Amino acid sequence: MTVTPPTVAAEEPRRELRRFRSIKGRETWAGLGMIAPAGILLVLFLIIPVILAFTLSFTNARLISPNPPRFVGMDNFVRAFTADPLFVQSVGNTAVFALVVVPVQAALGLLLAVLVNRRMRGVTAFRVIFFIPVVTSIVVVSILWKFMYQQDGLINSMIDALTFGLWSGADWLNDPQTALGAIIFMSIWQAVGFHMIIWLSGLQTIPEELYEAARMDGASPWRQFTNVTWPGLRPTMVFVLVTITIAALGLFVQVDVMTQGGPQGATSTIVFHAVRKGYEQQEIGYAAAISLIFFVAVLIIALIQRRVTREKD
Amino acid sequence: MSETRTLTTTRDARRPAPPAAPVRSEKSHRRRGKILLYVAMSLFGMLFLFPLVFMFVSSLKPDAQILQDVDSVNAFLPTGDISLDNYFGVFDRVPVAQFLFNSVFVTVLTVGLGLIVNSMAGFALSRLEWKGRIVVLALVIATLIVPFETIAVPMVYWVAQLPTLVIEGGVLKYDFGWLNTYEVQIVPFIANAFSIFLFTQYFSTIPKSLDEAARIDGASWFTIYRRILVPLSGPAFATVAILTFLPAWNQYLWPLMVVQKEELRPVMVGMQYFFQLNTAWGEVMAYTSLITLPVLIVFLIFQRAFVSSIAASGVKG
Numbered sequence: 024m025t026v027t028p029p030t031v032a033a034e035e036p037r038r039e040l041r042r043f044r045s046i047k048g049r050e051t052w053a054g055l056g057m058i059a060p061a062g063i064l065l066v067l068f069l070i071i072p073v074i075l076a077f078t079l080s081f082t083n084a085r086l087i088s089p090n091p092p093r094f095v096g097m098d099n100f101v102r103a104f105t106a107d108p109l110f111v112q113s114v115g116n117t118a119v120f121a122l123v124v125v126p127v128q129a130a131l132g133l134l135l136a137v138l139v140n141r142r143m144r145g146v147t148a149f150r151v152i153f154f155i156p157v158v159t160s161i162v163v164v165s166i167l168w169k170f171m172y173q174q175d176g177l178i179n180s181m182i183d184a185l186t187f188g189l190w191s192g193a194d195w196l197n198d199p200q201t202a203l204g205a206i207i208f209m210s211i212w213q214a215v216g217f218h219m220i221i222w223l224s225g226l227q228t229i230p231e232e233l234y235e236a237a238r239m240d241g242a243s244p245w246r247q248f249t250n251v252t253w254p255g256l257r258p259t260m261v262f263v264l265v266t267i268t269i270a271a272l273g274l275f276v277q278v279d280v281m282t283q284g285g286p287q288g289a290t291s292t293i294v295f296h297a298v299r300k301g302y303e304q305q306e307i308g309y310a311a312a313i314s315l316i317f318f319v320a321v322l323i324i325a326l327i328q329r330r331v332t333r334e335k336d
Numbered sequence: 337m338s339e340t341r342t343l344t345t346t347r348d349a350r351r352p353a354p355p356a357a358p359v360r361s362e363k364s365h366r367r368r369g370k371i372l373l374y375v376a377m378s379l380f381g382m383l384f385l386f387p388l389v390f391m392f393v394s395s396l397k398p399d400a401q402i403l404q405d406v407d408s409v410n411a412f413l414p415t416g417d418i419s420l421d422n423y424f425g426v427f428d429r430v431p432v433a434q435f436l437f438n439s440v441f442v443t444v445l446t447v448g449l450g451l452i453v454n455s456m457a458g459f460a461l462s463r464l465e466w467k468g469r470i471v472v473l474a475l476v477i478a479t480l481i482v483p484f485e486t487i488a489v490p491m492v493y494w495v496a497q498l499p500t501l502v503i504e505g506g507v508l509k510y511d512f513g514w515l516n517t518y519e520v521q522i523v524p525f526i527a528n529a530f531s532i533f534l535f536t537q538y539f540s541t542i543p544k545s546l547d548e549a550a551r552i553d554g555a556s557w558f559t560i561y562r563r564i565l566v567p568l569s570g571p572a573f574a575t576v577a578i579l580t581f582l583p584a585w586n587q588y589l590w591p592l593m594v595v596q597k598e599e600l601r602p603v604m605v606g607m608q609y610f611f612q613l614n615t616a617w618g619e620v621m622a623y624t625s626l627i628t629l630p631v632l633i634v635f636l637i638f639q640r641a642f643v644s645s646i647a648a649s650g651v652k653g
Contacts (some may be wrong), residue, residue, distance in 0.1 A: 053557035054466030061457035062472070064527035069479050072487035072494055079490055086493060138377055143370070151639050152381045155388065158635045158642070160586040162604045163624045167387050170617060177390060180407045216384070217646060224647030262650050273485045276588055294485040301489035302593050310489045318486040325481060 080312035086305040099312030110313065112288045113296040116203055120210075120292065121271040128211045129263050132218030133256075137248075139219070140226045150223075154216040161213060165280035168209045172196050172281075196282055199289035206277050206290055214270065218263050225259025226252065261332045265325055272321055293317045386412065391628075395422050395621035402617055422622035429619060432626065434599055435606040439627075442521045442602060443584040449526045450580050451573055457527070458535025459561045463547060473536070479529045485589075492593050495520050516597045525584065531576045534649070538572035539565055575645040578638070585631060603627040 080099055084092035103110045139150050156164065171177040172195040179192035195205040229252060237247045275294040278284055284291035284299070293313065301310025389412050394402045396418045405411045426432055460466070461473050495514040502511045514520040542565065550560045566573075588604045595601050604627070610620045635642055 050464050050557070051466040054460045054464035054469065057456040057460040057464070057557070057561070058472060060453045061527040061532060064453065064523070065476070065479065065529065068491070068524035068527070069482060069487070069529070072491040073482060075490040075494055076487055079493065084493070086496075135380065138373065138380070143373075145374070146377075149377045149381055150643065151636070153384055154639075154643070155632070155635070156384055158582060158631055159388065159628055160588075160604060160631070162586065162588050162607060163391075163628050164387070166607065166620065166624060167391050170620075171387060171390070175403075175406065177406050177411055180411075212384070212387075220643055220646040221650035224650055259650065266650075269481075269483060273483050275485060279589075297485075297489060298589065298593075302492065307489060307493050314486040314489060318482070321483060321486075322481065 076311045076314050079308050080315045082308045084308040086301070086307050092308065095308070099309045100316070102309065103313060103316060109288050109291060110296055113291040113293050116290060117272060117274060117292045119203060120207060120274055121268060123207050124211060124271045125264065125267050128215050128218060128267055131211065131215050132263065133222045135215065135219040136222035136226055140223055153219055156213045157216040161276045162280055164209065164213050165277045169196065169281045172205055197286055199286045202282055202286060202289045206281060210274070210277055218267065221263055222256070222259060225256045229255035261329070264332065265328055268324060268328065269321060272317070272324070391621050392625050395618065395625040396420070397618060399616060399618045422618040423626070425616065425619045426623045426626065430606055430609045431598070435601060435603045438600060439585060439602040442518065442587070443581060445522050446525050446584040447577055447580050450528055450531060451576060453526050454528055454531035454576065455535045455566065455573070456561065457532045458539050459565055461532065462536045462539040463544065464557065476529050476532050480533065488589060488593070491524065495524070495594065515594050516600060518600060520594050521587065521591055521602070528580060531580060534576055535572055538569055542568055574641050575648045578642055578645040579649055
């Protein structure tokens with residue numbers, strides 16, 4: 024401690040400082056107090072489960088078991104890639120699903136957004152209609168489409184009518200050739216409205232003057248799109264791609280309701296496989312390993328997407 | 337359909353008399369473009385609506401007629417033997433009222449408590465200076481990329497061991513295991529990193545001079561949050577409410593795993609009861625209509641807020 028110089032002039036700032044410190048202190052307590060409820064809940068229901076997923080994946084833990092979990096090293100990971108053909112098939116199915124859904128849904132969403140991005144009578148009504156499947160529960164949607172996809176169901180009778188009887192469709196969900204495609208089609212239908220809205224908000228940030236200038240230069244609608252619209256949508260594109268990819272990789276409900284992973288594993292996905300192993304077959308250690316593989320894959324893909332889309336700037 | 341009507345009104349109102357010849361050809365060209373646009377939108381509109389129209393219409397028909405009508409336009413029209421029998425059948429088969437109550441209860445509490453907890457966190461992260469703020473903010477943003485599916489199974493294992501208070505014969509005791517409770521459906525979903533992020537973003541757009549003025553008047557930080565920030569942040573609260581309402585109402589995987597007691601299950605899981613014996617499709621359609629209608633009505637009333645909420649969730653750097 025230093026000796027306080029007995030001058031009034033030096034006293035002033037010190038007192039100021041002390042008062043300032045106590046205010047700072049109170050602000051810290053206020054900050055900690057107000058973040059505490061959310062912080063504690065996030066630790067309990069996000070951070071701890073993540074750590075658990077990580078640690079359980081190196082054990083043979085079971086959901087209900089008299090024996091305590093035992094450390095088994097990398098066994099679960101080795102098993103997934105070498106001794107579980109259904110896991111490998113699930114990885115393939117998830118990849119196919121994402122590779123089709125991401126570009127198609129993003130492109131269709133953009134097409135719809137361009138269609139409804141104008142001041143015209145009735146346009147709001149169409150926005151609402153395109154968005155209705157998004158607010159409808161995916162469970163409801165899956166059951167509905169399961170019924171429509173039946174061999175003698177609505178989809179096939181519509182195909183029959185539209186092709187004048189030339190083609191009467193397939194047994195969509197029971198044929199390993201078509202089951203995944205059927206789920207892909209329905210999934211795009213359900214969620215495209217969500218991405219239409221995000222594209223739309225991106226479109227509305229592009230200043231109208233740019234279009235006026237382009238029109239003055241005699242640019243065709245297509246040139247206006249490629250030279251004005253598309254460059255203006257870059258930040259939106261990144262967001263749309265990342266959200267669709269993460270959603271697509273997590274494919275679960277549709278499979279659980281419509282096909283249970285069948286026929287012959289044709290629609291099993293990573294998440295479906297993890298839930299089936301961990302919950303139905305009680306092998307929590309193995310399921311945690313699958314979840315961890317999935318999480319790392321999502322992380323890597325998200326990082327790559329960020330990189331790729333950022334580098335073009 | 338309504339677009340034909342709107343199309344004519346547009347034409348009448350906006351283009352009264354096409355004057356000179358060259359202008360006219362340009363205008364007719366534009367009009368043709370407009371008609372094409374309406375045709376395209378209508379085709380898409382039908383594609384988006386037909387499954388739901390089919391669902392509502394089928395819920396009014398007996399099973400035999402549903403299957404029979406599939407071959408014609410009648411599948412989309414309320415023709416033939418129309419009645420509410422399927423709806424009465426649904427009430428006989430499952431405790432619909434209980435399921436609906438459970439879903440409403442869980443959804444309201446999840447959204448309501450979430451709004452309070454997450455907005456307070458957003459306030460602490462955007463307007464208060466405290467040690468560790470930057471670290472916590474970075475952590476919250478980092479947790480955004482953890483998909484719930486990856487922690488769902490370990491989470492079942494975890495909540496099965498959490499302590500809980502129970503009243504047994506008038507005595508308050510504590511027990512272990514959150515399975516088969518309401519809290520297991522609510523508490524894990526209250527704090528939400530994305531909601532915290534949205535609140536933080538929104539609060540940081542409000543001038544800080546308001547806080548300073550209130551501090552000088554001797555207001556506590558909680559008072560500033562409660563009396564100044566909350567009233568000014570209606571759009572942020574609406575956005576978070578809408579974005580958390582849909583997933584809470586649509587919960588499926590989680591309650592399927594952690595709630596076995598019929599009387600605690602939400603509407604989506606209640607669906608399973610219709611596929612246990614022979615499937616009565618009319619009743620399935622009635623049940624799915626019943627649990628879809630409340631959401632659709634809420635959506636149609638607040639559609640403007642819905643759309644801007646989704647848009648707000650996408651507008652970030």
